[in-house]
Amino acid sequence: MMFWPLIVVVIVGMILLAVIAAGPRLFHGTRRVRESFWCPLRRREVSADFAVSEWDGARLAVEACTAFEPPTAIDCARRCLDAAYRRQWEPALPVSGSTASRDAM
Secondary structure (H helix, E strand, O other): OOOOHHHHHHHHHHHHHHHHHHHHHHOEEEEEEOOOOEEOOOOOOEEEEEEEOOOOOOOEEEEOOOOOOOOOOOOOOOHHHOOOHHOOOOOOOOOOOOOHHHHHH
């Protein structure tokens, strides 16, 4: 009878691990985030709209980018999805109406 607290902790831990492992499948919503950064492909500052996972904040897709005309006709390898790749250069100045910062990347 003295082991019941341990059993409860183990069961709760197993439930938490299951939720963490299944999280992206359970919470598959996305939001759109606009960020400005230096694009080495176009050699200029661009603004891009990313589809971001609600679960972990990971960038899933580039929905639009000012480097292309029209902005939705993205024709590159989309390396900007990788935050480490974008951080190689200094951040661009904020776009009007945008509150994204370098820390959010």
